[in-house]
Every structure is written in C-alpha cells, then in structure tokens.
Amino acid sequence: MTSTATPRQGGGARVAVQRFGTFLSGMIMPNIPALIAWGILTALFIDVGWLPNADLAQIVGPTIHFLLPILIAGTGGRMVYDTRGAVVGAFAVMGAIVGSDVLIDAFNAANPPAEGGSGLGYVHMFIGAMILGPLSAWVMKQLDKLWDGKVKAGFEMLVNMFSAGIVAFVMALVGFFAVAPIVNWIMSVVGGAVGWLVDTGLLWLASFLIEPAKVFFLNNAINHGVLTPLGSSEVATDGQSILFLLEANPGPGLGLLLAFSVFGVGAARATAPGAAIIQFLGGIHEVYFPYALMKPVLIVALVAGGASGVATNMLLGTGLAGPAAPGSIFAVATQAGLVGGGNLLGVLLSVVIAAAVTFVVAAVILRASRKRDLEREAAGEDALSAAVAQTTANKGKASDALSGLAASASAGGAAAAASTAGGAPAVASAPIRKIVFACDAGMGSSAMGASVLRNKIKKAGIEGVEVTNVSIANLDGSEDLVVTHQDLTARARHHNDRATHVSVENFMNSPKYDEVVSLVAESNRTE
Incomplete structure (x- = not known):
C-alpha cells in the first residue's frame, strides 16, 4: 500500500474540508468541457450575445437546467460505484430538478411578481447533483x-436491473421531497449574500477568504x-459572470513569483521564474503556494492583488462566459473573449493589476526581510523545501507539480534519487507500445511529463509507441508501461499489475526518462 500518512496528519477540520473540496472538484472538473460548450452557446446566441438567435438560444436553458446537473450527478455516482452508480445517480437528480421547479412555481403563484417582473427564477441543481x-x-x-453471492443462478441480471431501477426511483423521490427544498434554501441564502456583496460594491472582500483558502487548499468547496453554480446562473441571463474570476485570476500568483524572481534569495529566487511559467501559462496555481508559506505574511500581498483584480472587474463590468479551468491566462482570455466588446481588455487589465499590486506588496515584504533571509541561507536552511513539504501536507496528497518544484529546489539532488519500483527495469517481458503517465487527476504535470517523454521517444526515432496521461482510476490494464509519482505507484499496480511500473519524484524532469527510452527501444527490437 502506498504511504500517504505524512500529508494526512493533523488539522482534522481542515483535512475534512480538503477532502470534501477534492471530492466536489472530482465531480465538476471532468464536466468542464460541457460547461465551456454551454458558455460558448450562451455567449453567442442569447439576447445579449454576439449573434442573437432565438432558435439556437433554446439549447441554453435545458443544458444548464437538466444536462449539466445530470452529467455531474452521473460523474459523482461513477466515482462511488462505477457505471451502476452513475446510472442511479443521474436518474435521482431528476427528482431534485423537478422538485425544485415545482416549489419555485408554487412560490411565484402565491406571490405574483410586480408588473414587468419575472418572479423567482429556477434553481439549477448543481448542488443537488453533487449530493444525490x-x-x-x-x-x-x-x-x-x-x-x-445469495442470488440463484440465472436470476442475477433480473435482480441487478430491477434493484438499480428501484433504487433510482426511490432516490428520485428523496430528491423531490428532501433535497430540492434544502438546496433551494441554501442557494437562496448564498445567492443573497453574494448578491449583497455585488450590489454594495464589496465583492472584493471575498479575496480575504479565497486567497488564504487557496494556499491551504480549502478553496475547492x-x-x-x-461559485460555479451561481456563476452559471448569471451567465444564463447576462452572458457573463465575475464570479468565475474570483479564484481563477492568475495575476496574484504571477505577481508573487515575479517578486521572488527579483527580490528572493537562494533556491526560491532560482526556481521562481520556472514556477511562474507553469502557474501563469499552465494554470497550475499550486506551484506558488510554497512561496507564500515560506513567509505567511505574503498572503497579505495575495489578498491585496486578488482584491484589486476583483475591484477592477467590478468597475469595468467584466467577467467570463464560463469557468476558466485550469486557471491559465489562456483559459481566462478565451472565456473573456467570448463575452465580446471590451470585456477581454478589461479582464486582462484585471490580471495585470492583480499581478502588479501583488508584486509591489510582496517586494516590500521581501526587501524588508532580505538580510535575515540571506543569513538563514548562509546557515544552510532550506526554507523552500520545507515550504513545499508543508504545502503537500496542506493538500493532503502527493502533487506532481510540487514534487517537481521540490526537485528543482534541491538542485537536482532529489531527482537523482528517483527510481523504479524495485529498481530500473532492465528487461521488458513484451514490446512496449502503450506508455501511460498516471496521477490522481490525470492532468497538470502528468500531461507535461507525457509530453517530455513523447518528445524524447520521437527524437530517438522510435515509432508506434503511444504516450498518454490519465488518472490512476482510469487505468484499464492495457498499458505496457506506467509512470507514476513514487507515492502513487502502489495504487497504479493495483489497477494494472501486468505492466512495467516506473516511479519518479519529478514528472517534469526525471533522469528515468532516458532509461525508459532505452527500455522501449530494446523491447521493440526484440519483437
């Protein structure tokens, strides 16, 4: 069994929130492409869109009201109980959707809106889907x-089909009578609070919660x-939402890393430029968290930058047409550009201002402590590696991006320790045609690692070898060679014990990749 005890120690309440947020993220993230597609439809065809079209705009409402919650519920069900769980979960959320609509219709009938008003709007059951x-x-x-094991032979299919159908039916009733009113109340309270912040011009205060929460991995919940459900509701009527920018703005992280690039010392200064590229262009925000934890007072700089970015978007009335995931400047610019007009310039300005404010505040803090930092570096203290370890503990699981940062911080020492499980694979039992990089999410640094190895194999002139990246849960046994972070190899072996497994500490720059290339070449020569 892989050892992940260290990241899970301590901080009971915080760890519980982290796990909850990670679970929510696991339901939402695979469905982001559908949200993006819906955002494009909305930006183009609703009344305030680029190309208003009443017929095509009819796709918008059913998609957000029915399809997206069903997709999310199906994903959540699959995470718990594979396809069988996905089916009953997807059906059950229909009860919550219709139950909510019935309650809203009853309220509007009992409280007729003023002339010209539209009454209380329908609640989109994102949260209901994540529950049911x-x-x-x-x-x-x-x-x-x-x-x-208790069903008589020949009756297995009958029992399986009818039991799932009955569970789906019962859970739909639970959604109709119990989940729908609870979610309606939650969204009423939360929506009212967010609406009050927007109406009073105080939405920038959200940065005081979100920026520290990001550093401690408490923001996913x-x-x-x-934010995603509320933002999606706003997009359906206004074509954009500022809420998608509260957490995804890459400006604060960029400003902090640029400040370390100029005013930092030692390993932090040396690694900050590379981290800035990964964070700003790749959208992997977690690479800047250790820099903030080195000096927790730097969270003040992040809050100042985040609040400045939100205030800029509020003043300019700018937002995104859908969630920017990952939080790369490319994703942000794409979603901003879909809104049209001067929105893209306004959003980019908010990113620049957030980065500039964070840079200035962080520079003042770093300059004030520079002498002390130099003394600690001379004494041999490795503050960055300690901060990376603390960040991994805060996240509650191994991180590909953070492991790469740790390897860079130790100037290659850690990378040299990377090894295959049980030693380097000298011989493969069969030709290697399919190589998979596997991690928890199946994206981020594992994708970059796959790209690095793919290029090395291409330069070596080896053909017919597929190199991809997936989440560990999606390993299907067809892989010939699996590359994982060393903390995750045992889990990968559980999904595919036939393949050759290679463990690395750093997905982005591992010395094992050259050995893998040689192994692939040798295995295919003996075919």
Whole structure:
C-alpha cells in the first residue's frame, strides 16, 4: 500500500474540508468541457450575445437546467460505484430538478411578481447533483453487498436491473421531497449574500477568504460548490459572470513569483521564474503556494492583488462566459473573449493589476526581510523545501507539480534519487507500445511529463509507441508501461499489475526518462 500518512496528519477540520473540496472538484472538473460548450452557446446566441438567435438560444436553458446537473450527478455516482452508480445517480437528480421547479412555481403563484417582473427564477441543481449522485451510488453499493453471492443462478441480471431501477426511483423521490427544498434554501441564502456583496460594491472582500483558502487548499468547496453554480446562473441571463474570476485570476500568483524572481534569495529566487511559467501559462496555481508559506505574511500581498483584480472587474463590468479551468491566462482570455466588446481588455487589465499590486506588496515584504533571509541561507536552511513539504501536507496528497518544484529546489539532488519500483527495469517481458503517465487527476504535470517523454521517444526515432496521461482510476490494464509519482505507484499496480511500473519524484524532469527510452527501444527490437 502506498504511504500517504505524512500529508494526512493533523488539522482534522481542515483535512475534512480538503477532502470534501477534492471530492466536489472530482465531480465538476471532468464536466468542464460541457460547461465551456454551454458558455460558448450562451455567449453567442442569447439576447445579449454576439449573434442573437432565438432558435439556437433554446439549447441554453435545458443544458444548464437538466444536462449539466445530470452529467455531474452521473460523474459523482461513477466515482462511488462505477457505471451502476452513475446510472442511479443521474436518474435521482431528476427528482431534485423537478422538485425544485415545482416549489419555485408554487412560490411565484402565491406571490405574483410586480408588473414587468419575472418572479423567482429556477434553481439549477448543481448542488443537488453533487449530493444525490454520490449518495444514490453509495446506497446502491450497500444494497448490492447485502445479496452478493445469495442470488440463484440465472436470476442475477433480473435482480441487478430491477434493484438499480428501484433504487433510482426511490432516490428520485428523496430528491423531490428532501433535497430540492434544502438546496433551494441554501442557494437562496448564498445567492443573497453574494448578491449583497455585488450590489454594495464589496465583492472584493471575498479575496480575504479565497486567497488564504487557496494556499491551504480549502478553496475547492467554495469554488465548485458555490461559485460555479451561481456563476452559471448569471451567465444564463447576462452572458457573463465575475464570479468565475474570483479564484481563477492568475495575476496574484504571477505577481508573487515575479517578486521572488527579483527580490528572493537562494533556491526560491532560482526556481521562481520556472514556477511562474507553469502557474501563469499552465494554470497550475499550486506551484506558488510554497512561496507564500515560506513567509505567511505574503498572503497579505495575495489578498491585496486578488482584491484589486476583483475591484477592477467590478468597475469595468467584466467577467467570463464560463469557468476558466485550469486557471491559465489562456483559459481566462478565451472565456473573456467570448463575452465580446471590451470585456477581454478589461479582464486582462484585471490580471495585470492583480499581478502588479501583488508584486509591489510582496517586494516590500521581501526587501524588508532580505538580510535575515540571506543569513538563514548562509546557515544552510532550506526554507523552500520545507515550504513545499508543508504545502503537500496542506493538500493532503502527493502533487506532481510540487514534487517537481521540490526537485528543482534541491538542485537536482532529489531527482537523482528517483527510481523504479524495485529498481530500473532492465528487461521488458513484451514490446512496449502503450506508455501511460498516471496521477490522481490525470492532468497538470502528468500531461507535461507525457509530453517530455513523447518528445524524447520521437527524437530517438522510435515509432508506434503511444504516450498518454490519465488518472490512476482510469487505468484499464492495457498499458505496457506506467509512470507514476513514487507515492502513487502502489495504487497504479493495483489497477494494472501486468505492466512495467516506473516511479519518479519529478514528472517534469526525471533522469528515468532516458532509461525508459532505452527500455522501449530494446523491447521493440526484440519483437
């Protein structure tokens, strides 16, 4: 079993929130392409869009109201109980969707809106989906355990089909009568609070919560549980939402890393420029968290930059047509450009201002402590590596991007320690045609690692070898060679014990890649 005890120690409440946020993120992230597609439709075809089209605009409403919650519920169900869980979860959320609509219609009938008003709007069941999808799958899983091995031969399919149908039916009723009113109340309270901040011009205060939360990996519950549903509702009517920029703005992280590039010392200064490229262009924000943890007072700079960016967007009335995931400047610019007009310039200005403000405040802090930092460096203290370790502990699991940063901070020492599980694979039992980089999410640094190895294999003149990246949960046994972070190799072996497994500490710059290229070439020569 892989050892992840260190990142999970301590901070009970914080760890619980982290796990909850990670679970929410796991339901939302795979469906971001559907949200992006919906954002494009909205930006183009609603009344305030680029190309208003009443017929095509009819796709917008059903997509956000039915399709997206069903996709999210299905994903949540699959995370708990594979395809069987996905089916019952997707059906169950229909109960919450219709139940919510019935409640809203009843309210509007009892409280007719003023002339010209539209009444209370429908609630889109994103949160209901995130509740019912996993819950329904869990119920199905527990029930299947009750009669596992007790069904007479020949009746297995009958029992499986009808039991799943009955669970889906019952959970839809739970959604209709219980989940719908609860979610309606939650969205009413949260939506009212956010609306008050917007109306009073105080939305920038959200940065006092979001920026520190990001550094301690506590933001996913806020971002995916609250901001995405509320922002999507705004886009459906206004074509854009500022809420998508509260967490995704890459400006504060860029400003902090630029300040370290100029005013930092030692390993922090040497690694900051590379981290800035990964954070700003790649959208992997977690690479700047260790720099903030080196000096927690630097969170003040992040808050100042984040608040400045939000204030800029509020003043200019700018926002995004959909969530920017990952939080890369390319994703932000694409979603901003879909809104049209001067929106793109306004959003880019908010990024520049957020970066500039963070840079100035962080520079003052770094300059004030520079003498002390130089003394500590001369004494041999490795503040960055310690901060990386603390960040990994805060995240609660191994991180590909952070492991790469740690390797860079130790000037290659850690990278030299990278090894395959049980030693370098001298011989492969069969030709290697499919190489997969596997990590928790199946994106981010593992994608960059796959790109690095793909280029090395191409330069070596080896043909017919596929190099891809997936999440560990999606390993299907067809892989010939699997590359994982050393903390995740045991989990990868559980999904595919036939493949050759290579463990690395740094996905982006591992000395093992040259050995893998040689192994692939040798295995294919013996075919």
